[in-house]
Amino acid sequence: MQHRIPVERYGASGAAMARAVEACVHCGFCLPACPTYRVLGEEMDSPRGRIFLMKEVLEGALPLEEALPFVDRCLGCLGCVTACPSGVNYGELLTPFREHAERSRRRALPDRLVRWLVLQSLPYPGRFRWALVLGHRARPLLQRVGGRLQALAALLPDRLPPQQGSPAVVQTAGEVRARVGVLEGCVQRVLRPAIHAATVRVLARNGVEVVVPPGQGCCGALAMHAGEGDLARRLAARNLRAFGDLVDAVLTNAAGCGSAMREYGLLFAGRPEEGAARELAERTRDVSEFLDQLGLAAPPPSLPARVRVAYHDACHLAHAQGVRDAPRKLLRSVPNVDLVEIPDGDVCCGSAGTYNLEHPEVAAELGRRKAQAVLQTGAEAVVTGNLGCMVQLEAHLRALGRPLPVLHTVEVLDRAYAGEPLVPAGRRPSAGGS
Numbered sequence: 001m002q003h004r005i006p007v008e009r010y011g012a013s014g015a016a017m018a019r020a021v022e023a024c025v026h027c028g029f030c031l032p033a034c035p036t037y038r039v040l041g042e043e044m045d046s047p048r049g050r051i052f053l054m055k056e057v058l059e060g061a062l063p064l065e066e067a068l069p070f071v072d073r074c075l076g077c078l079g080c081v082t083a084c085p086s087g088v089n090y091g092e093l094l095t096p097f098r099e100h101a102e103r104s105r106r107r108a109l110p111d112r113l114v115r116w117l118v119l120q121s122l123p124y125p126g127r128f129r130w131a132l133v134l135g136h137r138a139r140p141l142l143q144r145v146g147g148r149l150q151a152l153a154a155l156l157p158d159r160l161p162p163q164q165g166s167p168a169v170v171q172t173a174g175e176v177r178a179r180v181g182v183l184e185g186c187v188q189r190v191l192r193p194a195i196h197a198a199t200v201r202v203l204a205r206n207g208v209e210v211v212v213p214p215g216q217g218c219c220g221a222l223a224m225h226a227g228e229g230d231l232a233r234r235l236a237a238r239n240l241r242a243f244g245d246l247v248d249a250v251l252t253n254a255a256g257c258g259s260a261m262r263e264y265g266l267l268f269a270g271r272p273e274e275g276a277a278r279e280l281a282e283r284t285r286d287v288s289e290f291l292d293q294l295g296l297a298a299p300p301p302s303l304p305a306r307v308r309v310a311y312h313d314a315c316h317l318a319h320a321q322g323v324r325d326a327p328r329k330l331l332r333s334v335p336n337v338d339l340v341e342i343p344d345g346d347v348c349c350g351s352a353g354t355y356n357l358e359h360p361e362v363a364a365e366l367g368r369r370k371a372q373a374v375l376q377t378g379a380e381a382v383v384t385g386n387l388g389c390m391v392q393l394e395a396h397l398r399a400l401g402r403p404l405p406v407l408h409t410v411e412v413l414d415r416a417y418a419g420e421p422l423v424p425a426g427r428r429p430s431a432g433g434s
């Protein structure tokens with residue numbers, strides 16, 4: 001796409017945004033891969049349409065307010081990047097564009113308030129826990145108010161798991177094959193600390209020494225994708241300091257966090273921290289990719305009963321990090337697991353950070369479609385690599401009256417090593433689809 005973007009006006013990210021616009025040849029191959037285009041059927045709600053709108057705004061040819069509804073509805077799932085034959089790096093356009101837009105847009109007071117509450121609570125585990133306790137008490141009220149708050153109420157967990165402290169170093173018995181740092185994150189630490197515990201046990205079982213630096217925190221993904229670049233950089237800077245050169249690799253077990261950390265170079269482009277940020281980004285790996293490359297050392301773990309498992313590709317693992325085969329290989333290595341593919345598996349489940357709150361109708365439609373596709377497989381459990389997808393899948397499977405267990409890949413490995421069943425007796429669904 002030809003453009004007249006005054007690149008220098010947009011700082012260090014101007015050139016990357018212009019490159020993405022330039023690479024787009026309008027072919028439209030990305031349209032069927034775009035979840036919002038599939039649901040809404042509007043050209044301007046497609047990747048091609050959004051690239052055009054962002055280009056026009058960056059050139060000064062279109063008022064920002066006219067483009068914002070369409071850009072806001074983008075999930076940031078990067079399905080378009082996988083589908084694009086011309087190599088358009090849509091993420092390098094969207095993320096800086098949102099930061100640029102946030103500096104100039106005017107939001108209504110209720111909108112500002114919700115955003116402030118979200119950005120001041122979710123990235124901080126202590127505050128987030130309190131917010132959940134309060135939200136749970138106010139659930140009947142939220143359900144009556146409707147809209148965004150009703151969508152929020154539907155996602156609130158019935159109860160919170162107990163907090164689990166994590167030792168700073170977890171040693172492995174026998175030969176040490178690698179030494180890694182693990183990001184504990186923020187939301188996952190509160191909603192499902194069992195994923196971190198399973199990650200550490202599986203790594204230790206495979207001869208990997210785990211370091212969990214206490215100074216680490218939220219990866220900054222939520223702020224980054226909300227266009228709050230300064231907050232994202234403050235959060236990311238803590239991780240740059242905490243992980244430093246302590247370890248061979250930094251592992252994440254939430255696709256959204258891994259993808260955000262791999263974008264740290266772009267986040268700090270043109271700033272003094274850029275070198276350290278790029279270096280940390282290069283050392284960041286999803287735990288499934290790391291384990292696959294390392295090779296599962298122990299004898300293949302075994303489950304007590306045969307189980308049909310559907311693997312759901314989290315967008316920020318498959319599209320953003322290109323990790324598709326590794327989790328499937330790990331799951332296939334577990335005897336008694338029958339792995340099945342979900343129809344239209346490349347399409348986002350509608351979770352995407354706080355998208356559920358901002359666009360509840362589109363998010364709910366995508367969640368419903370994904371849950372139906374899972375049920376078509378006849379699976380007895382769903383496995384994925386991202387907490388947001390897990391929450392979304394659980395909510396929509398429950399809404400369809402078929403609450404299958406939803407597990408993280410490392411939880412499957414952990415249970416297999418322990419000889420525990422994936423699907424508790426009594427929760428095995430009757431055979432067949434939805």
Ligand code: SF4
Nearest residue numbers: 024025027028030084
């Ligand atoms: S597939 Fe790529 S080149 Fe074609 S319209 Fe979409 S973004 Fe542009």
Ligand code: SF4
Nearest residue numbers: 034074075077078080
């Ligand atoms: S990131 Fe996802 S929602 Fe946004 S344009 Fe690309 S495919 Fe569509």
